[in-house]
Amino acid sequence: MNELRKFIDNISPMTDSDWEFFSSKLQEVKLKKNSTLLQVGKVENYLYFISKGIIRLYIPRVESDLTFGFLFENEFVTGYDSFLSRMPSEYQIETLTESVLWRISKKDLEEVYERTNNGNIIGRKMAENMFLIKSKREISLLNKTAEERYLNLFIERPKLLQQIQLKHIASYIGVTPQALSRIRKRIN
Structure with a gap:
């Protein structure tokens, strides 16, 4: 969990009391290689921080999957569109290696936004970062x-x-x- 604290403090340092509140909402998840985090047709309920492992985002197809993202240690992963919209996901998320993740539910994350001094700042900066990664990938595919x-x-x-x-x-x-x-x- 120390790597998550360092990661967040690099974005916008949290006070010890805010960190204590935030970290109390986190749950450690250990997964084997090829475990599914999110299935097509399911609503995303969690935001995960990757403490160890490699994660793949893809659209499953009969002939061959369409991979559109990889995430590594010290990065966040979620089916963000489903997480925000509460609509079923159109893609899957799986572990490519044994993985250790820290997760927080949408409900608990909303509470962190409301009750901490800089939870909203961290959330906004993470959303901006996800947008930039997605935008860069789209431009690369087109150009x-x-x-x-x-x-x-x-x-x-x-x-x-x-x-x-x-x-x-x-x-x-x-x-x-x-x-x-x-x-x-x-x-x-």
């Missing part, structure tokens, strides 16, 4: 070639290339595993 998107992963997320199956990386950059293999051969 860059698959090869450029793959090369950007080397620069921006080298952990991704070392720890995630190539089929998931191929889906993330918008190509088939065979096309990714050709891209990798050209680069090498």
Whole structure:
């Protein structure tokens, strides 16, 4: 939980009493590899902080899943659109490795926003950060070639290339595993 405190304090430091209140609402969750956090058709009820592990966001399809996000240690994960709208999710979230997460329910998070000095500031900054990540990904898909998107992963997320199956990386950059293999051969 110390890494979560450091993460939050980097955004907007909490007083000890606010941290005590916030941390009292957190629940530790330990999951095995390939565990589902959120299923298609279910409403997201939690915001998670990843203490350990790698998480994938994807749309399940018969022919092959469409991966659109990966999250790592010291990042938050949630089906944010479902979390906010209370509508069923159109995608799934799963662990790619054994994971340790800290979660807070929507109800408890709302209470933190109301009762702490800077809960709203932290929530707003996290929402802004999620928007920027999503926007950057959309622009990349529209403006860059698959090869450029793959090369950007080397620069921006080298952990991704070392720890995630190539089929998931191929889906993330918008190509088939065979096309990714050709891209990798050209680069090498």
